[in-house]
Amino acid sequence: MSATATANDKIQDRLLDSTGLSIDRLPMLHVIFDRMANVWLEGIRHLATSPAYCSLTMIEIGRISDILEMYESNAIAAVYQAPEWDSQVLVGLDRDFVFSMIEVLLGSDGAEPPIDEERGFSNIERRVSDLIFRHLSKAMRTAFKQVTNVHFRHERTETRMDFAVIGRRTSRAVVAKFLVQTLNRGGEIFVIIPQSALTPMRQNLMRVISNEPTVRDPRWSKQIKSEVQRAEVTLTAVLEKRYLTLEEIASLEVGQTIRLQASPKSLVTLESDDQPLFKCFLGKSDGAYSLRLEEAIDNKKDIIEDLLSK
Missing domain, CATH: 2.30.330.10 (SpoA-like)
Incomplete structure (x- = not known):
């Protein structure tokens, strides 16, 4: 990398830091992530044998390195490419969440004590995590449709956070954390989006887009009602x-009488x-x-x- 490119990168970081995003001024982010949680729950409802609850607990801004350091050796993460944003996004599951979902998806009733051991993720746990990641990426795309149309293409899955690189580790990012509860135990989902990916959408994220229907045209409503009432x-x-x-x-014959009780x-x-x-x-x-x-x-x-x- 040339010295000029390095200097440009540092200048860009400083500009983003000084005029960076403020969560308080982006109320639409809470709407989007709340919707993401609800859509994800609906998507896995038919897979789980026990009910699960998911709620957004926090949205904050920090440096990518600081965020990932909290989950080192305690999470599995999927890296997605978002072509429309020209950026990458990271979705992670902490260890407690993965172990809880394994039990839910395999039919456990929660009678056994939760797994409490420091070890790497097994092949089954990685495959279940990939299943959860697929549902989460679909839910995230659906939620962001309220402000932009974006696709999330899975690139790789990492169990070491120092390999879960989605940009310069000193860059700032928005992290959303979700608490998931099932079988009387909990776990966490986290989503990391670089600040540079959200900055172009700042204006859309600053205003809450209402889900309320627009005012109906009375003439159109009357016409629809008239057409429906004429249906045969x-x-x-x-x-x-x-x-x-x-x-x-099969034994019925022509002329046979079938008696009714009526x-x-x-x-x-x-x-x-x-x-x-x-x-x-x-x-x-x-x-x-x-x-x-x-x-x-x-x-x-x-x-x-x-x-x-x-």
Whole structure:
């Protein structure tokens, strides 16, 4: 590296330090990282046998070397390339988090005491960590869509923090820390983003982008309502349902009579798309069968009653 390049780097660092980001003036970062935690939880919900809780505990600015030093020999980290930012991002999991997620994903109920030993990560623990990293990178991309469209391309996974280089170690970075709780124990996720990557987005990060819907156009709403109300719906009146085995169905013959338990006084169920809507009485009007609506069906209540009766 030439002396000129080194001098330019030092000048850039000083400029960023002197006019650097202030977390208090970037409220959108809290919104983004909160959303990241929620999206990640939704993504792993179907994988975990026990519920997990994730909350943002801290966002601060520090030098990359100082941040990584706190996790030396106690974490595993993934380095991502963010091409749109022309920068790298680091996502890390501390040892307690990795051990807790191993138990959750493998069906533990938390009865066994937590693992408490100083050793390297096993192949299984590294593979589970890679799975978590994939979900975290997707959640981070989704969260940042509120201010910018960015992709996070996995480059490598490191277990030694002195190899987890995402820029000059003296450079300043934003670190977000998340507390994850499951099986009555906890762990930590941390995300490190160089300050230089966020500086171009400073204006977008300074204002909170509301998730509230915009004001609706009353004419458009009226038109939508009119079109929906004109949609055709097929109704089916069900007097009784019979359940037959495949053998019974195969033995049916033309002319055979299937007896029903229902009578003319039995209530008829009015359905649409297999969804029960009303209970009705069967009658006749002008020589045709007719239905008189008796009561609306509380679908949630009736489903529970049907399950209890089986």
